[in-house]
Amino acid sequence: MTATFFSDVRILEGDSVSDLVAVTVRDGVITEVGKESEAPASAELVRGEGRTLLPGLIDAHMHVAERADLDALAAHGVTTGFDMASWPTETTAALRTETGTARIISAGVPFIGPTGTHAGFGMPSYAIVTDPNEAADGVARRASDGSDFIKVVTEPEGGGGPSPEVVEAVIAAAHEAGLRVVTHASHIDSFRMCVELGADVITHVPMGTPVDDGLAARTPAAIPTLTVADALTTAMPRPGTSYEAARESVVALRRAGITIASGTDAVNAPNVPFSIAIGSTLHHELELLVGAGLSPSEALQAATAVPAEMFGLEDRGSITTGKRADLLLVDGDPTVDITATRNIEGVWIGGEEYGTGCPA
Numbered sequence: 001m002t003a004t005f006f007s008d009v010r011i012l013e014g015d016s017v018s019d020l021v022a023v024t025v026r027d028g029v030i031t032e033v034g035k036e037s038e039a040p041a042s043a044e045l046v047r048g049e050g051r052t053l054l055p056g057l058i059d060a061h062m063h064v065a066e067r068a069d070l071d072a073l074a075a076h077g078v079t080t081g082f083d084m085a086s087w088p089t090e091t092t093a094a095l096r097t098e099t100g101t102a103r104i105i106s107a108g109v110p111f112i113g114p115t116g117t118h119a120g121f122g123m124p125s126y127a128i129v130t131d132p133n134e135a136a137d138g139v140a141r142r143a144s145d146g147s148d149f150i151k152v153v154t155e156p157e158g159g160g161g162p163s164p165e166v167v168e169a170v171i172a173a174a175h176e177a178g179l180r181v182v183t184h185a186s187h188i189d190s191f192r193m194c195v196e197l198g199a200d201v202i203t204h205v206p207m208g209t210p211v212d213d214g215l216a217a218r219t220p221a222a223i224p225t226l227t228v229a230d231a232l233t234t235a236m237p238r239p240g241t242s243y244e245a246a247r248e249s250v251v252a253l254r255r256a257g258i259t260i261a262s263g264t265d266a267v268n269a270p271n272v273p274f275s276i277a278i279g280s281t282l283h284h285e286l287e288l289l290v291g292a293g294l295s296p297s298e299a300l301q302a303a304t305a306v307p308a309e310m311f312g313l314e315d316r317g318s319i320t321t322g323k324r325a326d327l328l329l330v331d332g333d334p335t336v337d338i339t340a341t342r343n344i345e346g347v348w349i350g351g352e353e354y355g356t357g358c359p360a
């Protein structure tokens with residue numbers, strides 16, 4: 001049995017950090033959290049000295065292509081990534097089994113329309129679905145390829161995305177198969193369509209007309225990806241779009257009490273318009289979420305407990321007994337200053353210190 005004992009750390013507690021506690025980890029799982037805890041015999045001791053111990057962060061919208069992407073996440077304290085589309089499926093399957101690094105759950109190959117932007121990204125041809133009758137087979141194929149959830153890329157009318165009938169059929173087939181559906185919507189019309197058709201989670205927010213209070217109130221859950229909105233409106237400015245519109249959408253979603261998870265759209269691939277660095281940008285996303293009105297502790301929840309719950313990952317997302325020991329030790333108090341998440345002193349994945357532990 002291996003054990004690690006974190007002494008004198010502060011953990012998230014409501015809107016702030018706790019008094020000093022100790023956290024005990026045995027065989028990759030958090031076994032005790034408390035003021036009176038004592039170090040198990042032969043435990044490795046990590047002196048917290050008042051630093052903050054966070055649950056490993058989650059980037060709820062990124063893309064993986066190779067092992068190095070997982071390591072980039074891990075090096076920045078992001079111990080779980082939600083891969084929102086990747087291919088070929090053999091590569092994704094192999095990345096899902098990598099150890100000693102960040103872990104992913106993945107949509108695998110998404111559903112896309114015939115002529116939208118995504119049709120030019122080099123996905124397998126079956127990504128394109130134009131007939132609602134193909135939805136059930138498409139979902140079954142992805143499920144057998146190991147997809148943990150279903151991703152659908154929607155576009156506004158005339159934008160080359162899947163028809164509303166196809167989107168509706170995919171959502172129904174996915175739910176029949178017990179899979180959640182995340183829909184991409186970066187335009188107000190497609191965002192509204194996704195709300196009306198019953199998507200479980202909508203990712204991105206419009207950069208043109210923002211989401212208003214009425215639509216926000218009906219939104220099921222959101223992964224806004226302010227990082228990519230920031231990057232797109234800076235690198236590829238287009239009339240009628242702005243970062244401010246994306247930010248306003250997040251303000252409206254938060255005001256409506258909608259569940260918001262942090263995601264970046266980080267990707268390291270040659271065949272997309274531009275790259276967003278994997279790992280480091282999740283810390284930027286947290287800062288942007290705070291800039292859109294989330295409190296620092298809400299932003300931290302958006303990168304830990306919220307996405308874990310949103311995707312049914314019951315084994316992670318908080319520092320409580322029984323959870324995986326995916327941990328991040330940072331200097332400072334990120335509930336006061338969110339940029340403190342960047343002051344990384346150590347990362348543990350399943351109880352093994354990243355970069356020093358022996359990969360299982």
Ligand SMILES: [Zn+2]
Nearest residue numbers: 061062084265
């Ligand atoms: Zn994406």
